[in-house]
Amino acid sequence: MKKILLALGLALSVALPALAQAREVTFTTELTDYRGDGAYLALYLTDASGAYQGTLWVAGRKSKYYKHLRGWARGSRLDPAEYDGLTGASITSGRTLKITLDLDDALIDSGYEVRVDTAVEDMRDNRADVAVPLTTGGAGTPVPGRGYVRSFRYDF
Amino acid sequence: MLRKLHGLPGLIAAVFLVTLAVTGAILALAPALDRAGAVVPPAGEISVARMAGRVVANYPGTEQIVRDLSGQVVVYYSRDGQAGADLVNPVTGERLGAYQPSAFFVWIRDLHRSFLLDTPGRMMAGISAALMLLVCLSGMALLARRSGGWGALMRPLAGTGSKRVHAEIARLAVLGLLLSALTGSFLSAQRFGLIPEVADPGPGFPAEVSGGQPRPVDQLQALSEVDLNDLRELVFPYPDDPRDVYSLTTSGGSGFIDQASGELLQFQPRSTGSVVRQWIMRLHTGEGLWWLGLLLGVAALSVPALSVTGAVIWWQRRRSSLQTRDNVAAAEADAIVLVGSEGGATRGFARALQTGLTRAGFRVHCADMNALADSYPVASLLLVLTSTYGDGDAPASAGRFMERLRDFRAGSALKYAVLGFGDRQFPNFCRFALEVDEALAGKGLSQIQPVELIDRCSAARFSEWGSRLGNAIGVPLALSHDPVPPRTFRLELAERADYGQAVQAPTSILRFRLADAGQGWQSWFFRSGRPRLPAFEAGDLLGILPPQGQEARFYSLASSASDGVFEICVRKQPGGLCSGYLHGLQPGDCVEAFIRRNPGFRPVTGAVPVILIGAGAGIGPLAGFIRKNTARNPMYLYWGGRSEDSDFLYQPELGHYLEDRRLTGLSTAFSRSDEKAYVQDRLRQDQTALRQMIDTGAQVLVCGGRDMAAGVKQVFEEILQPLRLEVEDLRAQGRYLEDVY
Numbered sequence: 001m002k003k004i005l006l007a008l009g010l011a012l013s014v015a016l017p018a019l020a021q022a023r024e025v026t027f028t029t030e031l032t033d034y035r036g037d038g039a040y041l042a043l044y045l046t047d048a049s050g051a052y053q054g055t056l057w058v059a060g061r062k063s064k065y066y067k068h069l070r071g072w073a074r075g076s077r078l079d080p081a082e083y084d085g086l087t088g089a090s091i092t093s094g095r096t097l098k099i100t101l102d103l104d105d106a107l108i109d110s111g112y113e114v115r116v117d118t119a120v121e122d123m124r125d126n127r128a129d130v131a132v133p134l135t136t137g138g139a140g141t142p143v144p145g146r147g148y149v150r151s152f153r154y155d156f
Numbered sequence: 157m158l159r160k161l162h163g164l165p166g167l168i169a170a171v172f173l174v175t176l177a178v179t180g181a182i183l184a185l186a187p188a189l190d191r192a193g194a195v196v197p198p199a200g201e202i203s204v205a206r207m208a209g210r211v212v213a214n215y216p217g218t219e220q221i222v223r224d225l226s227g228q229v230v231v232y233y234s235r236d237g238q239a240g241a242d243l244v245n246p247v248t249g250e251r252l253g254a255y256q257p258s259a260f261f262v263w264i265r266d267l268h269r270s271f272l273l274d275t276p277g278r279m280m281a282g283i284s285a286a287l288m289l290l291v292c293l294s295g296m297a298l299l300a301r302r303s304g305g306w307g308a309l310m311r312p313l314a315g316t317g318s319k320r321v322h323a324e325i326a327r328l329a330v331l332g333l334l335l336s337a338l339t340g341s342f343l344s345a346q347r348f349g350l351i352p353e354v355a356d357p358g359p360g361f362p363a364e365v366s367g368g369q370p371r372p373v374d375q376l377q378a379l380s381e382v383d384l385n386d387l388r389e390l391v392f393p394y395p396d397d398p399r400d401v402y403s404l405t406t407s408g409g410s411g412f413i414d415q416a417s418g419e420l421l422q423f424q425p426r427s428t429g430s431v432v433r434q435w436i437m438r439l440h441t442g443e444g445l446w447w448l449g450l451l452l453g454v455a456a457l458s459v460p461a462l463s464v465t466g467a468v469i470w471w472q473r474r475r476s477s478l479q480t481r482d483n484v485a486a487a488e489a490d491a492i493v494l495v496g497s498e499g500g501a502t503r504g505f506a507r508a509l510q511t512g513l514t515r516a517g518f519r520v521h522c523a524d525m526n527a528l529a530d531s532y533p534v535a536s537l538l539l540v541l542t543s544t545y546g547d548g549d550a551p552a553s554a555g556r557f558m559e560r561l562r563d564f565r566a567g568s569a570l571k572y573a574v575l576g577f578g579d580r581q582f583p584n585f586c587r588f589a590l591e592v593d594e595a596l597a598g599k600g601l602s603q604i605q606p607v608e609l610i611d612r613c614s615a616a617r618f619s620e621w622g623s624r625l626g627n628a629i630g631v632p633l634a635l636s637h638d639p640v641p642p643r644t645f646r647l648e649l650a651e652r653a654d655y656g657q658a659v660q661a662p663t664s665i666l667r668f669r670l671a672d673a674g675q676g677w678q679s680w681f682f683r684s685g686r687p688r689l690p691a692f693e694a695g696d697l698l699g700i701l702p703p704q705g706q707e708a709r710f711y712s713l714a715s716s717a718s719d720g721v722f723e724i725c726v727r728k729q730p731g732g733l734c735s736g737y738l739h740g741l742q743p744g745d746c747v748e749a750f751i752r753r754n755p756g757f758r759p760v761t762g763a764v765p766v767i768l769i770g771a772g773a774g775i776g777p778l779a780g781f782i783r784k785n786t787a788r789n790p791m792y793l794y795w796g797g798r799s800e801d802s803d804f805l806y807q808p809e810l811g812h813y814l815e816d817r818r819l820t821g822l823s824t825a826f827s828r829s830d831e832k833a834y835v836q837d838r839l840r841q842d843q844t845a846l847r848q849m850i851d852t853g854a855q856v857l858v859c860g861g862r863d864m865a866a867g868v869k870q871v872f873e874e875i876l877q878p879l880r881l882e883v884e885d886l887r888a889q890g891r892y893l894e895d896v897y
Contacts, residue, residue: 035259050397067358070391070403074361122257124220124232124241127394147239 022102025154027056029097029116029130032150036120038090039148040065041097042072045134048111052076055083056114057099060090068119071127093148108156109135118148158301159552162294163470165287170463172271172284173291177459179268180336184453186261187226188446193252194227195245197384202247204382204404208390209374210249215242223387225444230255246384282344288337295326301545308888318472320755322465325458332455339440346433354429358410359422367398368416376418382406483510486529489521496525496542496554496588501613502577506541508637512622513537516631525554525592531565537629538572538601540592548587561595572596573604573628575621579756580611580894604628615708644701644750646671647722649741656803659828661727663773663803664739665714668722671746691717694780695895697752698724702734709734710752712859712895714780722749725776725805757857757895763789765820765854767846769868771796771835772803774860777895779806781857785818792821792849796835796864798828836867843875851879856886859895 027043040060045053052075058066063080067073076082091097116130126147132138134154142151166173207229212218217234224230229246232239241255270277300306309327345351370393373379379390379402386406393400393415401421402413411423426434442449486492491513495506510522518537525542532538545551550558574596576589586609593607605628610617619635626633647668656663692698693716699708715723728739741747759766759781768778768791775795785791793810797803804824813819823842825833839846850856856872858865872883872892886892 035262036257050394064353064355071394074400077361078357124239125391126239127219129239146234146237 021105023105023108023156024100025103025156026098026100027114027152027154029091029152030150031091031093031095031097031148033094034120034123034148035093036123038092038120040069040090040119042066042069042117043099044072044075044115044117045107046075046113046115046131048113050113053112055086056101057097058083058087059097061087065119065121068125069117069127070125071115072117107134114152114154116145116149116152118145120148158294158297162291162298163466166291166463166466167470169284169287169291170467172280173288174460174463175271176268176281176284176288176340177456179264181453181456182264183261183268184442184449184456187442187444187449190224190226190228191446193243194229195247195252196227197247199383199385202384203380204384204387204390205374205376205379207246207249207384207387208379209372210247211244212249212373214244214249214251219392221387221390221392223384223389225438226446227385227444278344278347282341282348285337285340285344288333289341292330292334292337296330299323299327301549317753318465318468322462322469325461325465329455329458329462332452333459335439336452336456339436342436343440354427354433356427356430359412359424362401362412362414362421365399365401365414365421366416366419370398370415371418373402376402376413376415378413378418378420379404484519484521486521486523487533489519489532490535491518491520491537491539492532492535493520493522494525494528494538494540494542494557495522496540496551496557496592498543498545498551498553502541502543502551505575505577505613505618505637508618508635509539509541509622512633512635516626516633525550525557526560528557528560528564530563531567532570533567535567536569536571537604538570538596539625540572540574540589540596541577542574542589542592543577544584544586544588548584548591550588554588554592557592558595561599564599566599566601570601571604572601573625574607575618576607576609577613578609578611580896585609585611644699644748646746647749648746649743650721651743652741655805656727656798658802659798661772661798661803662739663725663727663805665723665725665776665805666738666741667715668724668747668749669720692722692751692753693717693758694784695757695777696754698722699750699752700734700738701748701750702737708750710897712754712757712774712777713751714776714783716780716784723776723780725773725779727773754895757859757893759785759789759791759857760855760890761787761789764852765790765792765849767792767794767849767854767856769794769835769839769856769858769860771860771864773805774858774864774895775805777859778857779809782813782819783809785813788817790820791818792823793819794823794825794835794838796825796827796833796838798826800824800826800829834867835864836871839868839871839875843871847875847879850876850881850886850891853891855891855893857893857895860897862896865894865896 029041029043031039038060040058042058043056045056047053052072055072055076058069058072060066063078066078112134114130114132114134115128117125117127118129119125124147126145129145129147129149130143130152132143132152136156139154139156142153144151208221211221211231215231215233218231219234220232222230222232223246229244230241231244232241234240243252243255244250245252266272269281271280273280296309300309303309342351346353373392382404386408388405388407389403390405391403393402398416400415402415404411404413404420407426409423409425412421413419414421437443438445439448442452493506493510493513495503497503506522510520513520521532521535525540542554543551574589574593576586578586578589589607589609597603605624608617608621610621615637618637622633622635648671650667650669652667653665654662655665692713694714696713697710698713699710701708711724711726713722714725715721726735726738729735738747757777759768766781766789768781770778770793778793778795782791782793797805810819810822814822823838825835825838827834858868869883876882876886883892
């Protein structure tokens with residue numbers, strides 16, 4: 001499990017005592033048995049209109065394949081500064097990725113969305129395999145994905 | 157050194173290489189299978205815009221369209237919140253079937269890439285590919301050395317058994333194997349960062365888009381300019397996002413397309429590094445090059461056969477290496493046996509000589525020729541047994557002999573004899589043995605007896621040499637060594653046809669069949685219990701073991717295994733032990749026999765003429781070749797006998813073959829007829845025609861006695877002179893073959 005303080009460039013949160021307003025959030029992504037090589041995943045935040053806000057996690061170590069995580073690649077412009085220190089191994093068929101991050105309170109119930117893009121070698125790319133609003137009410141509720149994700153949920 | 161470089165990596169990696177090769181051969185089918193299922197319109201007929209329009213009409217939720225190098229078009233779509241993928245016909249946009257990469261091929265590919273062991277397995281596969289490269293290169297160098305130079309690589313190969321099979325298969329497959337090994341090594345080296353990978357991040361996302369009303373995909377200008385066959389991938393914009401764009405990848409590069417204006421944005425041509433890498437990938441997988449894939453697959457299938465024959469060769473060499481218990485130190489020995497051997501066959505003879513000499517009371521030291529000492533203080537005998545390698549070179553264990561001989565100090569008591577081993581099919585038969593003999597004489601050593609040359613490991617000639625040597629040094633010396641103890645089977649004489657009684661040349665055509673072959677259904681039922689017959693063809697040798705444990709004698713076979721009989725033609729030699737024995741057989745009598753392959757004596761197949769020349773019983777294998785010439789290739793037979801009335805062997809059959817054109821022309825000569833002609837005379841008469849045929853690539857096969865073969869060779873030297881060719885030139889090209897007894 002990784003604990004990473006996520007600063008999403010919100011000037012306000014920097015000005016205030018940060019820790020008091022951070023919350024520990026766990027993201028659980030379970031994959032289907034899609035029968036292929038290890039999947040690359042990008043978990044990221046967008047605003048209500050779908051515009052990229054920041055990277056939560058990238059599973060998969062070879063950056064040359066990152067362009068297949070299309071929505072995230074477009075938003076992050078594949079700038080290494082966007083995902084530095086937020087990468088890990090790719091996830092094999094049927095396994096679960098669980099990450100815990102410290103998120104700013106201001107991001108919750110404010111219209112932000114969590115998205116998951118997925119890609120597997122020689123198989124389709126899924127932009128927004130999962131797209132779910134980040135709300136207090138939605139916490140703990142699994143949602144199904146469209147592609148390689150069987151279910152996704154976040155817990156505070 | 158070269159041999160170790162070939163053998164060791166081969167042995168170590170054999171299991172991995174066989175796995176890589178078999179899985180590779182299976183994967184090689186994929187491009188051809190994909191191509192067979194793909195719809196590929198001619199270039200310039202269908203644009204990407206048109207294709208995409210038709211696909212979208214059938215798949216409103218299209219997210220991505222991918223065209224692979226085989227021409228298959230896959231659409232990835234979303235319907236009712238579920239993702240799907242279908243193969244589509246790019247012309248009509250209709251569904252061909254669900255797209256699901258075959259689980260079997262995926263498994264085979266993982267086995268091929270990584271032995272199912274992920275990163276460590278990938279590393280092993282990469283190392284195996286590098287070893288394969290080493291084995292291919294060292295093998296080519298070995299084959300070139302063996303055939304007598306790089307230019308001789310494509311000539312027919314001499315030799316027999318595993319070595320020949322190994323060389324023949326390798327020669328056919330080596331280019332395919334080299335390509336697979338080279339590209340595989342490259343891809344693996346790049347995977348592990350040994351070769352830097354050119355980063356190809358692709359174009360950056362456009363900062364500005366027009367943001368207007370999106371047009372239907374078939375009305376986008378940029379897409380209508382791209383031919384379907386150049387498409388790699390088209391990714392659709394996210395639904396209802398006017399700021400998103402199409403991403404397009406073609407064979408030339410990649411870029412984006414504004415969904416409102418239809419303009420191509422930020423197009424970036426593919427980098428050279430990426431093009432090179434993709435080509436190496438294609439040359440390895442055959443993707444989009446289905447014919448290359450199949451060729452590489454067939455080449456890969458040779459690897460199991462090469463591994464097995466290679467291991468057999470290695471084992472034979474190891475078994476015959478020098479390991480004798482009664483070896484005496486060089487300084488104390490009174491008889492020295494030195495061995496020059498490449499494949500190890502000569503060592504067996506050396507061991508037999510050592511045993512014979514030891515039994516006769518000598519203290520024997522046996523060693524490689526390369527281990528020649530500076531002097532042998534107490535020795536009185538120096539016996540050198542050597543083969544010749546390739547084009548007259550020293551074999552492996554004698555490469556440094558000549559150099560060491562310069563520093564050799566021979567005692568005055570030391571006498572020597574040289575025994576050469578070779579194969580008369582090679583142009584420089586026993587050349588190295590002759591050179592060694594001269595060099596030893598040049599050192600002032602006295603010769604016990606003249607150099608003797610043994611053709612194809614003849615056990616009989618070896619024991620004759622032994623008894624002459626025994627006479628010369630005054631001790632009885634009984635040498636017996638048969639290189640490979642043959643597995644014999646019992647043959648029953650089925651029928652015989654006798655000729656030549658009236659002209660004092662009794663010759664019989666003998667037809668044998670397997671003695672234990674049962675009749676009727678029992679023989680089918682109990683088939684597995686019977687001894688299995690080896691495969692044989694006309695031109696191979698039938699070894700007959702005469703009674704009372706005499707040495708085997710060899711007769712050329714006139715029939716093939718498919719004829720179901722063993723047919724030989726035997727002239728009764730005055731005082732001949734085995735021929736007398738055979739001539740005494742009556743139908744129903746049995747003999748012990750075995751097959752010795754003789755693949756070096758075969759007619760070529762194809763349109764070039766084959767000139768068959770024989771005398772007396774030498775017609776046997778030639779008649780067999782004609783009988784098998786059902787393709788009606790041009791074949792001419794020159795044959796000499798004594799009298800048309802008495803010993804015209806195969807007369808009715810030959811007439812029949814002329815009629816059905818299996819035999820193109822027949823010319824006979826009879827020495828006891830009125831004209832007293834020999835086969836050489838007939839050749840001289842036809843010399844213009846023969847010269848013309850040789851000029852068009854004809855092959856000559858001679859079978860008969862030694863004197864007749866020498867006479868025929870002389871005539872051919874005359875015939876070839878105007879062409880500025882010699883018999884040796886033809887022999888080196890496999891176009892002048894002799895089977896002489």
